[in-house]
Amino acid sequence: MNRRFILLGEQFLVIMGLQVFFLNYFRSPVAPSFFLIWLLILVWEDNIELALFMAFITGIIYDLISKGFYGMTGIIFLVIVYINCFLKIKGMAGRIAGIFIFSIMYFLMGLFKYPEGFLWNGWTLFKYSLLFASYNSLVGFFIECGKRRLRLRWKAKRDYLSI
């Protein structure tokens, strides 16, 4: 139990560092959401309860670091994680597509205000949601590649030790 939670804690710190760095120094109108990608991967790896819990925490942290409306990002993260509880996405292509689709959903939900509607107009929303989703998919791709490499190394190590 302890090892798993330490690993998750480490992941969380790395993700938070990356998120803060990209929000402050990334020269683009939109920055990738590392929190969203991490939560999606957590839920797809069957850590559903933990992902739900972390959705709330990361939402609050995201609002704190981005000077947003406290609690709003948490609600969006929770909805997305809850939807993904029912989707078991395996395989790299499926996961990247999933990240792309849910990034668009996250972006649109973030810019929606009841009852006024979207805060930006249609074309701008479309353009920037695509940009945001592309950044996130790219980050997702690198994470998946990294995971595969790590798994292969661990497998090789285990095989070597079992000889």
Next chain:
Amino acid sequence: MLWRFRREVIFIVEIFLSVMIVRYHSVKIVGVENSPKEETRIINYKELIAENTRLKEILDIRKDNPFLKKTIIGQVVSIKPMVFPAEIVVNKGIDNGVKENMAVLSKDMFLIGRITKVDKDSASVMTVFNTKSKISVIIDSTREIGVLEGGSIPLLTLRYIPSSSYVKKGDRVLTSGYSDFYPKGIEVGEITKIEKSPDTLFLKIYVKPFSCTSGLEEVLIGE
């Protein structure tokens, strides 16, 4: 039974908590920041000095500002979205004399937007980037009147300027004073792109706003 629906329970509890946080934050923005009970706060002196300098600058501007009869200095507490904000929340409300439709200016006296919703001690501002924002403006060089529309970023769209106009890139756009919300002569932005189409009577003009792109910390609210 409860274990079977644990995900739903976690989801509902957390959604409830998030909604409570959103509500608390929107109502108690100032209460949290200026609470007199909070005596053991860590003070970042450098930040305080920087804030003090900025406020002094604003006070100097306020003394001889030609646009507003009455001004209130507010601090930005929330921005949505983080870049090219369409909506911001300031820490001044009814208690401080803020009313709906008051103009909101940056400390350099550039237009940010107008107040759309006022609470006891906070107010929401619809910025020029908001898709609902439509401002009556005048082009400084040609004195032609048009409507500046938000919703597109990073440039705003200026409509109803006739194709025969001599407007050029770099011309400044000011508020016309014909609307009920904004006093005349507040600088909004400068023209960066002009598109002419033979099929239409009007030019399609893009305006880069002077404010709202970054560094929104203190604002002037006035009428």
